[in-house]
Amino acid sequence: MTNLLDVERLSKRFGSVLANQEISLSVKPGEIVALLGENGAGKSTLVKAVIGLVKPDSGTIRVKGKELPYGDTAGAIARGIGMVHQHFQLVPVMSVTENLILGDEPTKFGLIQMQKARRETAELSKRYGLAIDPDAIIEDLPVGMAQRVEILKALRRDVSLLILDEPTAVLTPQETDELLEVLRNLASKGVGILFITHKLREVMAIADRVVVLRNGKLVGVTSPKESSESQLAQMMVGREVVLHVEKGPGNPTGAALEVRELEVLDDRRLEAVRGISLQVNAGEILGIAGVEGNGQRELVEAICGMRNRRKGKVLVAGKEVPNLKPHEVHAAGVAHIPEDRERHGLVATYSISDNLVLNRFDQEPYAKGWIRDLDAVARNGDELVRRYDIRTPNASAPASSLSGGNKQKTVVARELSQNLPVVVASQPTRGVDVGSEILSLSDRVAVLYGGKIVATFDSKLANRDEIGRLMAGSEGSRS
Amino acid sequence: MAIMQRVKLQSLSIPLLSLLIAFVVGSILIAMQGSNPLLAYQVLFTKAFGSVEGFATTLAKATPLILSGLAVAICLRAGLFNIGAQGQLISGALASAWAGYSFVGLPFLIHIPLALLFGAFFGSLVALVAGLLKAYRGVHEVITTIMLNSIVIALADYLASTPFKEPDQPITRTPKIEESARIPDIFGLPLGFFIAIAISLAFWWLMRKTTTGFRIETIGRNRSAGWYAGISVKRVIISSMLLGGATAGVAGAVETLSITGRFEPAFNAGLGFDGITVALLARANPLGVIPAAILIGGMRGAASTMQFRAGVAPEIVDLVLALILFFVTAPILLRLLKRKEEGISLSSGWSN
Numbered sequence: 013m014t015n016l017l018d019v020e021r022l023s024k025r026f027g028s029v030l031a032n033q034e035i036s037l038s039v040k041p042g043e044i045v046a047l048l049g050e051n052g053a054g055k056s057t058l059v060k061a062v063i064g065l066v067k068p069d070s071g072t073i074r075v076k077g078k079e080l081p082y083g084d085t086a087g088a089i090a091r092g093i094g095m096v097h098q099h100f101q102l103v104p105v106m107s108v109t110e111n112l113i114l115g116d117e118p119t120k121f122g123l124i125q126m127q128k129a130r131r132e133t134a135e136l137s138k139r140y141g142l143a144i145d146p147d148a149i150i151e152d153l154p155v156g157m158a159q160r161v162e163i164l165k166a167l168r169r170d171v172s173l174l175i176l177d178e179p180t181a182v183l184t185p186q187e188t189d190e191l192l193e194v195l196r197n198l199a200s201k202g203v204g205i206l207f208i209t210h211k212l213r214e215v216m217a218i219a220d221r222v223v224v225l226r227n228g229k230l231v232g233v234t235s236p237k238e239s240s241e242s243q244l245a246q247m248m249v250g251r252e253v254v255l256h257v258e259k260g261p262g263n264p265t266g267a268a269l270e271v272r273e274l275e276v277l278d279d280r281r282l283e284a285v286r287g288i289s290l291q292v293n294a295g296e297i298l299g300i301a302g303v304e305g306n307g308q309r310e311l312v313e314a315i316c317g318m319r320n321r322r323k324g325k326v327l328v329a330g331k332e333v334p335n336l337k338p339h340e341v342h343a344a345g346v347a348h349i350p351e352d353r354e355r356h357g358l359v360a361t362y363s364i365s366d367n368l369v370l371n372r373f374d375q376e377p378y379a380k381g382w383i384r385d386l387d388a389v390a391r392n393g394d395e396l397v398r399r400y401d402i403r404t405p406n407a408s409a410p411a412s413s414l415s416g417g418n419k420q421k422t423v424v425a426r427e428l429s430q431n432l433p434v435v436v437a438s439q440p441t442r443g444v445d446v447g448s449e450i451l452s453l454s455d456r457v458a459v460l461y462g463g464k465i466v467a468t469f470d471s472k473l474a475n476r477d478e479i480g481r482l483m484a485g486s487e488g489s490r491s
Numbered sequence: 492m493a494i495m496q497r498v499k500l501q502s503l504s505i506p507l508l509s510l511l512i513a514f515v516v517g518s519i520l521i522a523m524q525g526s527n528p529l530l531a532y533q534v535l536f537t538k539a540f541g542s543v544e545g546f547a548t549t550l551a552k553a554t555p556l557i558l559s560g561l562a563v564a565i566c567l568r569a570g571l572f573n574i575g576a577q578g579q580l581i582s583g584a585l586a587s588a589w590a591g592y593s594f595v596g597l598p599f600l601i602h603i604p605l606a607l608l609f610g611a612f613f614g615s616l617v618a619l620v621a622g623l624l625k626a627y628r629g630v631h632e633v634i635t636t637i638m639l640n641s642i643v644i645a646l647a648d649y650l651a652s653t654p655f656k657e658p659d660q661p662i663t664r665t666p667k668i669e670e671s672a673r674i675p676d677i678f679g680l681p682l683g684f685f686i687a688i689a690i691s692l693a694f695w696w697l698m699r700k701t702t703t704g705f706r707i708e709t710i711g712r713n714r715s716a717g718w719y720a721g722i723s724v725k726r727v728i729i730s731s732m733l734l735g736g737a738t739a740g741v742a743g744a745v746e747t748l749s750i751t752g753r754f755e756p757a758f759n760a761g762l763g764f765d766g767i768t769v770a771l772l773a774r775a776n777p778l779g780v781i782p783a784a785i786l787i788g789g790m791r792g793a794a795s796t797m798q799f800r801a802g803v804a805p806e807i808v809d810l811v812l813a814l815i816l817f818f819v820t821a822p823i824l825l826r827l828l829k830r831k832e833e834g835i836s837l838s839s840g841w842s843n
Contacts, residue, residue: 318719339721356719359712370709371720374702382701 022071049225094166156187241484274324299454317341351438365393509818539789553788558742559766575636577763578643583610583740588754591668614740622732694777
């Protein structure tokens, strides 16, 4: 039997970032392949290359044995590849049937045959076991149902390979279970399924094979039978270069940051942080380990004023910091290296010097009253460029001219140069060429799973396997 | 000339290229009319820039365009597209005319600034509506400013035809302003031109040297980073709309107090819309607005002479200006298309 899809040695570079590096994978008819990896691992780029939304730099894509030209979206669709995007491509004010036929309406004498279309919709939903009301208006449907419409839209075009980009990201647990059932059903009818996810539970529940990407590279192909969730977790988050960091033991002197019974909602208004309490002492590094989607982002955002806390308290050096805006939390003594440095950390078209004073441009000595002191800004820029070894010809160059690692150094320089009592770093090494290890950096490691701290270790006594197992949600030997 | 050195070569090349292409396409259109494009352009530019009187007319025409250009440019710097300069300008023109004829017996040193203030205030009042809607309700400023243009134009027509109408006259217009409110000429040049230059310099300084300017610029370049760094996005949106509206209002006031001498609906047609071309041609640079406005003001002022001497319809100037606008914005379109191909930003929209 020929494979539905063969990708061979596919590479794609965006600027200085290698999004995909010689990645190969295949999907057979009736097979469910999970493409697993953290955000930024290159999963989306890979599938976008397959359906022609991104032109790869090298490599071949074959559909049913025949090579597909780069960037040939129409060809990919014609050969039976369908994609369900993370953000639905539906017209909210139209009915299910109208959305299904959009762009390929059954017509007679130039008029749309609505009755025929409705019958087709009903047949389609029956054939694949995807119950839906053909006349329902999309905006009235819950997210899980809207997703069904997306899937039906693909199936209507005789799809033999269905690609789903993070299909469960927007779904509730029940909707997720229903979706997994639908996918199993489709596979049993011979449809090949390639789905992107970073959730291990789904992979274990449904995949025939698992392809794991990390930093644009293929790190392994395995199956739920051959591996455990903790092994998958390690493959996803592990680093190739384990750099030993020279760092003496911390010298804790009282609580710098305290979090008490914190509860936070995520963007879907579901509970992402479920009653977390933690304490970080002065002079100590607490690492938070967890597979993406287990509440660490929401935890950090709630501490740093980027997300409202529903419940609980945050104390800095013993003083309570209420629900505030980011800069107010900063003023209360929390430096933050944001996860998304391009979005929150930097203004790309500003000079490095201006970026280095972005959160204090209106304070002495960078401004006297209303007037900015550009000389002071430039002096600060020169000094921080030297002190933090930011590789650039000069501090007046735009931040966009820096490499990823040096952009990060710029953010770090701005945040650390103020000697605030607490530093919160969110994925500080993402996309940075130096690999680092949460164990060798931290004094203690807290493991987050399902919005709760499931265990805290002294990093000297912890071992990787156990952390991996805990990150995957298995019971630890201690907590 | 430290100022000129700061104008980077790259930021000059796109406007100059746009001008060149626009004039080339314009010359084809002139030739299609059966006229000689070289003669037409020669007449146009000799009239606008070839004599002292011609140049003085050009500067007078450029004056409101510098100000309406600034009104659009300052908002562009904050990432807002203020299409409503026209409405703000008309509001300012009417208000300053009212202040010009209603207060009698004031010394000119008080009357002129007072009338200008009326213009600034009522111009900013119109823009404030759009600013508040954007800041607190997320309504896109392009939509609101376009709608406000229609509202203000209709309202001004009504006011000039009924309560503020000059008595015993069939025409829809306000009474003439008092002599004490009239902006005089100095050295044969309208004083308003120097006011416009001073405001340009003030904006350049504001953007370059002050914390307010830095806030506006930061929000314009990266709203999320600005918010994260503690800049109030709402305040920047509202204050830059206020500044833009006030400047457009002053544009209307200066035109009223130095040229038209009263408010008459037809007088201010298009001044605010030309401001959009001026601002984009100047790439939203407060100093670049000056040469851009002089060029466009010169072409506007000499259009009728071109018809008279070269037999070219004056609408050709409208066409060339539209082409300039098109080609100045085209590189932005090109960049958007390129990004789309790269697959980085597949969705971009009007909102936020």
